[in-house]
Amino acid sequence: MDLWTRILLLLAGLMGACGVAAAAVAAHVGGGATLETAAYFLILHAAAVGGLAALALQLTRGSFPLRLGASALVFGALLFSGDLSSRALLEAKLLGGSAPFGGSLMIAGWLVVAGTALVARRA
Template identity: 50%
Template structure:
């Protein structure tokens, strides 16, 4: 497995770790709906990133496009989940428009996943 795929796998592990931590924190807070949503997004995307790393590492889908898709998903998670978590835990946004920007990156990442799956590998 090449370095970029190992980085994607590391990102998946980090997303899973933070998803579990956010879930635990949300369980102990009375008003933590946005933290629960962030945890869900992290936990939903962690296995997807593992799958992308495996598919790219095995050459089963377009590797460069898959790496870009994984980067978009990772950055989207940072912005979207980071903003929701900051709002829940620190009562302040990450920065203006962080969550919507992250959401758009997540959608773009999933679109790239779809395209990479439809294109033939070389």
């Protein structure tokens, strides 16, 4: 397994763990619907990135754009969820425009994943 795929799987695992932790905090401590949304985005995209990384290992053609799309999902989800979590728990924005930029990055990542279907070939 190449380094890029290993890093994607590592980040997917960390995103999933953070998503579960954020959901627990939202349920038991506070943070409300905003923190719940951040948790759901982390958990959903963690599963997607894990699946995309596994699929990339099976491809001879199209693995690069698939991993690129998965990377965009990781960074987009981290920016989006990080900003929402910061707002919910610290009552402060992470960085100006982090949530919209993260959301746009996730949309772009999903479009790259969709486009990969046009060029992908199995090993």
